[in-house]
Amino acid sequence: MTETAQPPYPAAEFGDGTTDPPTIPLPPVPADGAPGGPSDGPSGGPSDGSSHGPSHGPSNGLSGLETRDLTAWFGQRKVLERVSLQMRAGEITALIGPSGCGKSTYLRILNRMHEMVRGAALAGEVLLDGEDVYATGRRPAEVRRRIGMVFQRPNPFPAMSLYDNVISGLKLAGIKASRDERDHLVESSLRQAGLWDEVSNRLGTPGGALSGGQQQRLCIARSLAVSPEILLMDEPCSALDPTSTRRIEETIAELRHRLTIVIVTHNMQQAQRVSQSCAFFLASHDTPGRIVEAGPTERLFTSPADPRTADYVNGRFG
Amino acid sequence: MTAAVQPTETRVPPPEADRPRPISAPASPADRAFRGLLRAAGLSVFALMGLIAFFLLLRGTEAFDAVGWSFLTEQRWRTAAHSFGIAAVLPDGILIAVIALCIAVPVALTAALFISEYAPVRLRPTLISLVDLMAAIPSIVYGLWGLFFLQPRIVGFCRWLAVHLGGALPFLEVRTGDIATSYTSSTFIAGTVVSLMIIPIITSLSREVFSQAPAGEREGAYALGSTRWGMVRTVVLPFGRGGVIGAVMLGFGRAMGETIAVALIISPVFRLSWHVLENGGNSISSLIALRFSESDSLSLSALMAAGLVLFAITLLVNVAAGFIISRSRSGASTSD
Numbered sequence: 001m002t003e004t005a006q007p008p009y010p011a012a013e014f015g016d017g018t019t020d021p022p023t024i025p026l027p028p029v030p031a032d033g034a035p036g037g038p039s040d041g042p043s044g045g046p047s048d049g050s051s052h053g054p055s056h057g058p059s060n061g062l063s064g065l066e067t068r069d070l071t072a073w074f075g076q077r078k079v080l081e082r083v084s085l086q087m088r089a090g091e092i093t094a095l096i097g098p099s100g101c102g103k104s105t106y107l108r109i110l111n112r113m114h115e116m117v118r119g120a121a122l123a124g125e126v127l128l129d130g131e132d133v134y135a136t137g138r139r140p141a142e143v144r145r146r147i148g149m150v151f152q153r154p155n156p157f158p159a160m161s162l163y164d165n166v167i168s169g170l171k172l173a174g175i176k177a178s179r180d181e182r183d184h185l186v187e188s189s190l191r192q193a194g195l196w197d198e199v200s201n202r203l204g205t206p207g208g209a210l211s212g213g214q215q216q217r218l219c220i221a222r223s224l225a226v227s228p229e230i231l232l233m234d235e236p237c238s239a240l241d242p243t244s245t246r247r248i249e250e251t252i253a254e255l256r257h258r259l260t261i262v263i264v265t266h267n268m269q270q271a272q273r274v275s276q277s278c279a280f281f282l283a284s285h286d287t288p289g290r291i292v293e294a295g296p297t298e299r300l301f302t303s304p305a306d307p308r309t310a311d312y313v314n315g316r317f318g
Numbered sequence: 319m320t321a322a323v324q325p326t327e328t329r330v331p332p333p334e335a336d337r338p339r340p341i342s343a344p345a346s347p348a349d350r351a352f353r354g355l356l357r358a359a360g361l362s363v364f365a366l367m368g369l370i371a372f373f374l375l376l377r378g379t380e381a382f383d384a385v386g387w388s389f390l391t392e393q394r395w396r397t398a399a400h401s402f403g404i405a406a407v408l409p410d411g412i413l414i415a416v417i418a419l420c421i422a423v424p425v426a427l428t429a430a431l432f433i434s435e436y437a438p439v440r441l442r443p444t445l446i447s448l449v450d451l452m453a454a455i456p457s458i459v460y461g462l463w464g465l466f467f468l469q470p471r472i473v474g475f476c477r478w479l480a481v482h483l484g485g486a487l488p489f490l491e492v493r494t495g496d497i498a499t500s501y502t503s504s505t506f507i508a509g510t511v512v513s514l515m516i517i518p519i520i521t522s523l524s525r526e527v528f529s530q531a532p533a534g535e536r537e538g539a540y541a542l543g544s545t546r547w548g549m550v551r552t553v554v555l556p557f558g559r560g561g562v563i564g565a566v567m568l569g570f571g572r573a574m575g576e577t578i579a580v581a582l583i584i585s586p587v588f589r590l591s592w593h594v595l596e597n598g599g600n601s602i603s604s605l606i607a608l609r610f611s612e613s614d615s616l617s618l619s620a621l622m623a624a625g626l627v628l629f630a631i632t633l634l635v636n637v638a639a640g641f642i643i644s645r646s647r648s649g650a651s652t653s654d
Contacts (some may be wrong), residue, residue: 009501111541113537113540113541116537116540118439141540141543141544141545142543144540144541144542144543144544145542145543146543148542149488149537149541150542151538151541153534153536155532155535155536155537155538156532157535157539157553157556158535158539158647159556159647160552162454168539168542169542169543169544171548172539172542172543172544172545172548172552173542173543173544173548173553174545174547191327215371219538222538222542223541226542226543306634308413
């Protein structure tokens with residue numbers, strides 16, 4: 001099972017051809033069995049500099065996310081083991097795998113939601129632009145503002161108006177804005193989330209009055225309003241009908257150029273449709289979740305290196 | 319399949335076919351028996367309430383007949399002279415309840431928020447049972463504590479209030495001279511003691527609704543970069559608002575009915591006064607407790623009549639509280 005820590009694909013296959021050398025010295029690699037060098041394994045392989053230097057990387061100032069040897073526990077139970085993955089700036093990374101494989105836990109670790117669960121613990125690093133989000137003294141609220149999240153069940157503030165829902169993040173994060181700025185922000189966020197045309201004439205109605213799909217897009221708009229660098233989506237369409245799902249997928253595709261997206265999905269077709277990179281998680285009853293294989297979505301679906309990946313993406317289990 | 323559907327679409331349906339058909343859902347004998355039992359129990363509560371009201375009305379009729387409408391406007395309580403009414407005791411009792419609420423609500427709400435949102439999870443059950451324990455202390459104990467412990471110690475504070483703020487806020491003025499007994503046995507002290515008795519119920523109910531604030535919305539707030547206080551303000555407080563209002567009203571109802579502690583502390587005065595720090599005050603329930611030993615039938619009837627008024631007010635407040643709780647999001651069981 002060593003391939004879980006060092007997935008069996010070469011670095012060149014994962015990257016999109018950018019060959020910039022790392023521009024920021026990498027933090028020391030953990031000594032215990034981590035990938036040996038920057039060109040070996042998922043943490044080193046794709047780290048060709050694109051995520052470490054947003055200002056001078058190839059990705060138009062967008063931020064990337066990376067985890068190194070991430071292990072997570074709930075109490076005594078280990079749910080994730082040594083997950084190293086690069087989520088490239090400006091890309092949509094899909095996390096796939098059967099239920100209970102730890103992908104939602106992984107996602108919640110990325111923006112420090114994991115630690116709010118009682119008994120939750122973790123080891124390893126989550127690097128946002130090369131800086132550990134779990135560094136001592138770093139506030140979770142600041143991390144969460146930069147790494148937004150959309151949940152499985154739409155969770156707008158039901159009694160709050162649509163307008164206030166969109167700008168709620170500003171108030172919560174203590175960001176001041178003038179009336180004009182807020183008006184502008186509400187419109188642009190709702191437009192980006194693909195909801196503006198449907199609600200522009202009733203911004204005063206409460207968030208709870210929308211349909212499920214609209215609520216979810218409202219939640220996306222709400223997340224976008226605080227201009228996060230990363231957007232995490234935890235099965236954002238699993239509670240929605242196919243039409244709403246399609247609208248959300250269109251929204252996600254349009255957002256790709258504005259921020260980096262990591263999406264957990266159970267839907268193979270969705271992963272194929274929206275993502276550029278893909279990571280396949282797998283756990284069994286006695287082993288914690290690990291990444292079996294990660295790489296460009298197309299390759300993972302057409303010529304997976306691991307037979308288990310092939311079985312899963314072809315619907316033979318899970 | 320289509321052949322079966324086709325005719326019904328083309329044929330004009332007979333007018334009676336569109337009517338809803340009767341649906342019968344016969345309950346099993348066990349269900350019927352249980353439902354009957356519950357219905358009897360539920361109705362007996364209403365019956366009991368009705369009987370109490372009827373009893374008070376019956377016994378109070380003599381007093382109502384004796385003084386008529388002046389029962390509601392007369393401040394004095396001289397049954398022998400056929401001159402008595404609740405115009406002093408009722409507002410005084412409300413005043414005690416309002417003072418109790420002024421002290422209890424901030425304490426209870428912050429305690430409830432602390433327990434449900436801030437206290438370490440391991441400590442929560444202990445804190446909850448401590449608050450519940452507070453409600454289990456007999457009110458005579460609170461009364462004795464108020465009389466022998468609190469009063470001698472709070473008089474200084476009362477005096478300070480009267481001297482420094484009495485000029486600006488007339489209701490804090492004390493006009494009976496600056497001696498120690500001017501400040502004892504006041505509405506304010508009685509209200510302070512009563513506040514301790516209504517803190518548990520307000521805390522308990524508020525904590526309950528706070529803890530029901532949906533986890534999804536909490537996480538939504540946190541995921542936007544909210545601090546804990548921001549989350550509480552945006553999710554927990556709006557969610558719990560209806561429940562809190564209901565809890566406060568229930569507390570008010572209890573404060574209105576609180577008897578023994580008030581009877582112990584207050585020195586009864588049958589003259590309406592808004593000067594809460596002054597010696598003397600009253601409430602219907604303490605009036606009943608203190609005068610119940612009077613044997614003559616008109617006096618008893620007058621007390622019953624006063625009790626009926628208190629009963630009606632408390633009932634009204636509680637019904638309104640229940641209505642607000644059930645209409646609010648936090649109280650409605652269908653909310654998610």
